[in-house]
Amino acid sequence: MTIAHASRTDWTDGPAPSTSGEWIARAGEVAAVLAVDAAERDRAAKTPYAEIGLLKDSGLVTLLGPAGHGGAGQDWPTAYRVVREVAAADGSIGQLLGYHYLWNWAARLVGTREQWERIEADAARHRWFFGGAVNPRDRDIVVRDEGDTLVFDGRKTFSTGSKVSDVTVLEGVLEGTDKHVFAVVPSGSEGLTFHDDWDNIGQRLTESGSVTVSGVRAPWSDALGYVDKEFRPRVYGTLNVPTIQLVFVSFYLGIARGALETGLAYTREHTRPWLHGGHERAVDEPYVIDLYGDLTAKLWAAEALADEVAREGLWFHLNPDEVTPRLRGEHEVRVAAVKAHATDVALEVTSRVFEATGARSTASRYGLDRFWRNVRTHTLHDPVAYKRREVGVYRLRDEIPEPTWYS
Structure with a gap:
């Protein structure tokens, strides 16, 4: 069965996996689909919309999400094994899934309880796929404070997941400070432009090209870990x-x-x-x-x-x-x-x-x-x-x- 023939009914006719072992087995089923034409897809290097659809239909995107909102409620050791299974068939899709788990978890790592509970619930409920424009080595995105709003401007060299994502984790430096700010924004936000310039010898389907961020706005309440405009580190x-x-x-x-x-x-x-x-x-x-x-x-x-x-x-x-x-x-x-x-x-x-x-x-x-x-x-x-x-x-x-x- 190729990706084109892997429909939702392949996984929705029966009960969803409930244990770590069952989810790893589900990842093996996804890998089996990916393996059929992995070499051909690698050569074509097309944007992996169908592949991300496969991850969503199989339920793997909500592996770490709260069970009460439709997620699987699994742990990180299971997530690592799932990534390993998928990557054995297609390294690019394994990377995309692993990065998705990381960006999904970023709110819990950095944000306040209210922020991560809201983001994780929405992500599980809507089966969001996460991308990230995060490359902290370069201070290439400046964040302006406009009262209740943050405005992101600049460019990131790498943006893994880009065009196939539903939401993107943006990172920039608050203007006039050395404070980094993270916020989750819709990938279709006005001013967010993903470029088709990922042309490397490997991981060809990861959509890791550059992104231009021009006047992308987010409320201060979405600045992860900030309370009253002050970051609360842990x-x-x-x-x-x-x-x-x-x-x-x-x-x-x-x-x-x-x-x-x-x-x-x-x-x-x-x-x-x-x-x-x-x-x-x-x-x-x-x-x-x-x-x-x-x-x-x-x-x-x-x-x-x-x-x-x-x-x-x-x-x-x-x-x-x-x-x-x-x-x-x-x-x-x-x-x-x-x-x-x-x-x-x-x-x-x-x-x-x-x-x-x-x-x-x-x-x-x-x-x-x-x-x-x-x-x-x-x-x-x-x-x-x-x-x-x-x-x-x-x-x-x-x-x-x-x-x-x-x-």
């Missing part, structure tokens, strides 16, 4: 970086698994034994067996570490008022470790799988190269060396990283 709010990095880990490992499974299937069906090896089947070649054993062991180990760190992180989301700088810092170190390891493993798996599949597997019709292109593109998001540095400094000097936009 240590829990600094969990945005560990959470987003675990999302990255999830789709890196998902993409790696997709490459490995695709390679295994190709080797079983198409790879020829080396003419001087003395074997009649490629699956009997010692070097092929060793390679798949090596890559599988490394991937399984990385997945196990990711799952363990995700479970550790759940405590912070369940106990937001008990988060301390020290606990947060130690968790960030663990996240940095799994991010560094997942990056290395994903790059190795997606590259070395060709050693087992052989020269003919490089034909474009198989699309085996997309896995490496996807991982290589996104793992450049922030230098992995600095993740290893966080771990090394903690181990050597017992120093935790200071919360920044990247640590």
Whole structure:
């Protein structure tokens, strides 16, 4: 079944999933649909309206939403696994789903209780898909205070989700200050223009191009975490970086698994034994067996570490008022470790799988190269060396990283 034939009735005829395992299985069903024409869609690089429709129809977009408003009420470890499942079939859609979960959760991380309860309820009820124009490294959006209204002006280099989103998380700096402001606005807002300039070698369907923000207005009441125009910080709010990095880990490992499974299937069906090896089947070649054993062991180990760190992180989301700088810092170190390891493993798996599949597997019709292109593109998001540095400094000097936009 292709995306074009995946209708709402495929998932609405029976009861909705109710457990973590059932939702992960639902993600597997979505992945099976995406996998059918993933290589073709990667080459076409068209705006993934149908793919986002699939995520909505399956219910995956409301995974973290409150059950009382139509959401699934699931937790972050489940969300990470769901992202991993989807990314195994299509890395771009896995990233979009992971970012959606992050932007949906941004109100809870940064906002007041009234704000996040309202946003999460509306998002679950209407099955909103979230995009984000957030790139805090550059102060490229200025926010003006006009009484009861905030006005956003500027440009963001990246805006993942852009045209396929229902709402967008905007971020800018309040004029004349160093205060960052986040607000959720309709993606169809006047003055919000998404550009078709995402032309990278990987993650081609993520709609991560630039956006121009010209006079986009939002009420002060929508400025997340602000009360009477003053921001009220919480240590829990600094969990945005560990959470987003675990999302990255999830789709890196998902993409790696997709490459490995695709390679295994190709080797079983198409790879020829080396003419001087003395074997009649490629699956009997010692070097092929060793390679798949090596890559599988490394991937399984990385997945196990990711799952363990995700479970550790759940405590912070369940106990937001008990988060301390020290606990947060130690968790960030663990996240940095799994991010560094997942990056290395994903790059190795997606590259070395060709050693087992052989020269003919490089034909474009198989699309085996997309896995490496996807991982290589996104793992450049922030230098992995600095993740290893966080771990090394903690181990050597017992120093935790200071919360920044990247640590």
